Structures are given as structure tokens and as C-alpha cells.
Amino acid sequence: MVITGVGLVSCFGEGLEGHLNALENPPPPTTDLAGYPVHSLAVIEFDKQIPKKELRQMEGWQKIGVYAAGLALDMAGLKADSERLSQMHMIVAAGGGERDLTADSLILNGLQSTTEKGVYLNDKLASELRPTLFLAQLSNLLAGNISIVHGVTGSSRTFMGEEQAGVDAVDTAFKRIKANQGECFLVGGSYNAERLDIILHYVMGGVLHKGDYKAIDRLGMILGSVGAFLVVESREHAVARGATILSEILHVASNQINRETEFLEKSLSDLLSKVEVNKNTVVFSNSSFEKVTNEAEKKALNALNLPIQHLALAIGSSMEAAFPAAIALATLNLQNAPSKEILITNVGHYRGEAVALVKAAS
């Protein structure tokens, strides 16, 4: 399937201009959250894509996604095409929205000094939580907001599952387009890494890199705020409406082994064996730098002997947004290097492994 629009926001800023040299000597993360480095989002004027009235209903995660979706629709020349937008299919990879950390802390402190914890919780949750916060948290409301702000209403599906959800979104569009189950899709994801509730989650698992920034030899994830959306279509649909084709996805495939009982290196090698690479192929890896998975991916890729660029070093690890972001970066990269082909690897820090092949427009 072909890509006709790309929307990408990250610590580098937005779009092609922002990400032109992102992968060459990327700077270290600039934000520290409770001791954990995070690639925080560049300053973005959200109201360039989102009316102030709608912005007020959203927290960071939704703002990032709705903004990136707008950029993609702009680039694809669909922003003002209300007819096509009303028939466009949307698949969003989403986690969940921001908790009210102040309310949580207040409640936790209060719980320590009360015996009637259940009753206390009832009382405080009802009085401390802003009623509409729920709508800023609900996983499928990122898609809901994209429908409201940008008018995409053909269909709307939200996939969950961290890194693999981003793969599923792209993969489902890929398969449906191939089988004539849809012609034009908006797919992507959003991730706000600047959240202490998220840091807490991953610190519990001991999977984050802490303290001084280390480049490639670090042994843990550094998260990054990313919004990445793509407009993908069948070639026929793109050509018929006179769209500029930016790149083409030739192949998407994934698997999910149980890493306790099966071998990740083998699963990856099997996936890679089905991709046709050549001397112009470069690898864009979304490795999370989790030690064991990193080793397995390194070994599986060794056999191919291709140059590898690590996206997480530039924009951080961004869960649901990671795979769409890799495709977005690949597409932007190919604008200046049309003979290249980019092989993407997306190994989840915990589960799920995927590959994709992107080439320049032809």
C-alpha cells in the first residue's frame, strides 16, 4: 500500500523539516522525570491543528495524536475533502490517558490516616476527579477526538497492546487494502512519555534506563513523546484522486512468541527471511534496548549485514506510536534517498516482534 501523508511530532519538532537529520548524531534526552531521562516533545502549537474549544477537552496524549493526525491529513491533501474524510477508515493504536496525579497523591496521603478506606475512596474520587477527565483518558477517545476535530468518520477502530498495537494498526490496513476491504486509511498512534504514572508502571518492571544518558550501550528503555500518523491507500485510490505518493509499504509481518519458552532470535530470523533485502537496504530498528531482546535482535540482524539506525536513540521508545513513527521516519528519509529501501524491525520490550519494508515512491 502507498503512503500519501505523514504526520510526525517528537522531541525534534514536526514533519520533514523537524526530522531531516534526526538520525544523525541525535542529542540525548533533555528531560528528567524522577531521575529517569525522557525525550520530551518539542514545543508544538497545538491550536494550529486543534480548535481551542476542543483542546480544552484533551490532555497531552490526545493533543499529540490529534495534532499528528492533522499533519498527515494536510500532507495527503485531504484536510478540506469532507466527502473523502467521511468515508475514510481510521485505526488508532492507543494506550490510556493521563491520570490526575495531584488527586491521586492527595487521596493516597489521606488513605494512610483513615480506617474507612473504601468510604474515603468513594468520597474523594467523586469530589476530586474532574467529570470530563474520563473522556481524556478513555483509550478509544483518541480516535473519537480525531473524528470530531478532523471529520474522519468512515469507521473507527482502536487497538491496544503497547508496541504491537502500532503494528496491528498498520498491518490491518495493509491486509484490508490488499483484499479490497477498504481503500483509504488513517493509521497511527500517540504516546506522552512525560507522565509520572507511566514512569511508575515501567519502573515497577525494572525496564527503564535510569540516570546519566548512555547511548547504545545502555540497558533499559528511555521513553519518548511521539505522535505518528499515516495516510495509507491503495495505489489506485491515490492515483485516481491525484495524490502524491510519498512511499510504499511492501511488506508487514509479525509474530508473538513466549520469550520464556521460545527463542526471539529464531522468530525474528524467520520474519526477516521472508523479506527481500538488497545492497540499498538500511535497517531502522525500534529496539527498546532491553538487554535480552536487544541481543536477540542484534544476532538476527547480523546475518543480513546491513547498516542499522536505532530510532529510540533519536526519539525514544514510544510504545503504540513506535511502529507508525518508524514508517513516518522511513518515508521522510526516503524523500532524500529514493534508491534506498528501509527495513523496519519492531521488537516490543515485553512481547511481540514485527518487520516491515518501505521503499520510495515509484
Next chain:
Amino acid sequence: MKKKQVVVTGYGVITSLGEGVKDNWAKLIKGESGIHRITRFPIEGLKTTIAGTVDFIEKDPIAPELTREMALRAGLEAITMSNIGSKANFPGPLFLGMPPVELEWRQRGEIASKINGEIDYATLIKQAESGNYKPYHQLFLFAQIGEKLKASFGTKGAPVSMSTACATGATAIQMAVEAIRRGETDAALAIGTDGSASQESLIRFSLLSALSTRNEDPTKASRPFSKDRDGFVMAEGAAALVLESLESAKSRGATILGVIEGCGEMADNFHRTRSSPDGKPIIGCMMNALKDAGITADKIDYVNAHGTSTPENDRMEFQGMSHIFGASLPHLPVSSNKSMVGHTLSAAGAIEAVFSLLTMQNSVIPPTINYETPDPLVGLDVVPNVARAQQVRRVLSSSFGFGGQNVSLVLGREV
């Protein structure tokens, strides 16, 4: 190009009515309600003190665990019924409709209890560095439930987990149908599950004034299409369907329990929780389902409604159906299972699909109970209070979600 036919060869269900198809169906046609006073957590100070929680599996559940356990039991019932594959070896992918999950107050409180001094996220994180809460990282990943179910069922490839609010269960079925139609697989397991009723989730809905506060008589609170309906009753449950291509089912001599003839969807962008007053997305969604099934509206014998018992939905749904069915609507039976099992959220679309299949198999339409005061603005034959014996060849089952995600399914009794 003729579409591949997708049939159902097994199903399973759990609700507040009980575990298993037999138990649920028996109670459904008797008009029994599973709604009760909440016992899972203290109810003092709550505006809504009733729900259709599933309490017979675990008294004090963690949401992802209960959600997974119900999906497991419903899935095993479906797989056993279909006699497909072999133990822990399901020959196809898993499409899992589930609720969002996150760290809960119990775990948060557990970490906080170890902190001396001011508790905030910085100190919680510091405490978490002890490594003592490692299992919670995995437990609250969105991918975790699908991963564990894949291990239990032996489904193929990465499970696809989805959430489209109240349409989730139907989306899972639609994804499975699409995968089979494009020849990617002969069989797929579609599950909708939701075990996320907690103090916080209940209060979140309560703050949006979405829930019924008719607490005095829990079984009478959910009253879809009634004039005095006042909101939905939060509930839990799970349903699983084994879907196969017709050829595959026939070639292995499977018993065909029904057909998914068509799936339709359409998104609404009017408002985050309310649907468009012109009804176009709801109408479009139902039309798409009929179109996908290749039938006209007159071929539908019964509508299994979304029917949440909110003042808004039931009226909008009636309006939408008026457009689709026109003059024949007053004579078309339309009932809501939610009157008995409550709104099972992420599971609803799947649970109600299973109940629709049972309706056709048994030629009995479950009632809309608690129908004492008809709404003159919603003139429907809701199959009031008592089940009705009737041949049903085709059902339209709809699920309309917060965030404007709408899905309708056309189910058929036989090929």
C-alpha cells in the same frame, strides 16, 4: 466477487446471570435479572450502588485478572462446543475486545503504605525501584491479557486487542469475519470481555451522569425504552465465538450454529458521548451491515438492540431504526438483553451476538424486562417483560459506543 460465508461453530458466555450458555439462556427467557446491590466494595456515598458484576469467580478481583478469567472460560466453552483444533491448539488468530486496564487503588495503596512521609509519584517511583512490584508491570500492560489467552488457547500469531467502547465486542467479531473473508485464516476466535467494575470506573461513569440511580430495587433499574429510564447499569461478562469459513466448517463436519452474514460500522463526530441528532451515523452503520449482508431491511425478523436504558440512546436508536425499517417498525420485535444483564461494556457486542444466535436456534425472543411505562416517543414492540416464541431467521444486533464508534451485525440462523 462473492464474499466468503462466515459461520459460527461454537460459542460461550458468562454474565451476572451465570456461567455458560445453558444457564444464561434459561434465565434470559425467564426474564431474570442479574443486577444486584454491589458487594465488591463499600457503597456508602455512591450515587449508584447497583451493578451486574460477576462475583462468583473472585470476590475481590483485580480487573485484568477477572477480565482474563471470564474470557478464558467463555473461550473454552466455545472451543469445546466447536470441537475445532485440539487442546491448546486453536487453528487461527485471536481477536480480543477488552477494557482499558491500569494500576488500581489497591496496588497504588500497597506501594504507598511503605513510604515514610509525603506520598506523591516521585516517592511512589522511588519505592517501586525496590523491585518488589515487578508482577504489576506485566499485569497492567494492555497486551498481557491477550498474551495469556494466546498461551491458553494456542491461537496463532500476535493476538489483536481492541477497544471501541461499547462496540468493542462487536468489533472483535467484525475483525474475525474480515480475516476469514480475505482468506488469511479458515478460523478465528473472537472474544469480548469486561471485568473492570471498580470504585473508580463506577464513579467515572457516575460523574458523567450516565448511570441509573434507581438503587432501591436493583433488578428493576435497567429499563430500556421505558419512559422512566434513567441511565445504564454497569455490568461485567464475557462471550466468545468460534468463527470459520463455511467450507472449512463443512469439511470437518462441524455443526453450524449460525452465520455472521454482515458487519457494518460508521463513526460519529458530533460529540464525545452523545450521538448526532440527525441519527445519520447510527442509520449509516445499520445500513452498512445490511448492505454487507446483501439483504434489505425487511429480511430482519428481530433486532437485538443496543438499548442501554439511557434517555438519549434509546430515543436515538428508535429514530435510527424508524429510518431503516419505516412503517414495519411497530411490528418488528426489538428487545434489549441489557434489561437483564446490564451494560457489559467491552463484552456487550459479543454477549449480545451469542444471545442473538441462541434466539434463532431456540425460536424464542428474550424480553425487555421492567417495561411498565412505555415511552410515547419510542413506539416499539420491545417484547415486553415476557419471552416470545417466534421463528427468527435473521437478527440485526447493534452496539453504539462512547466516542462515536458504532457497529452493527447481521446474524443468520442457517446458511
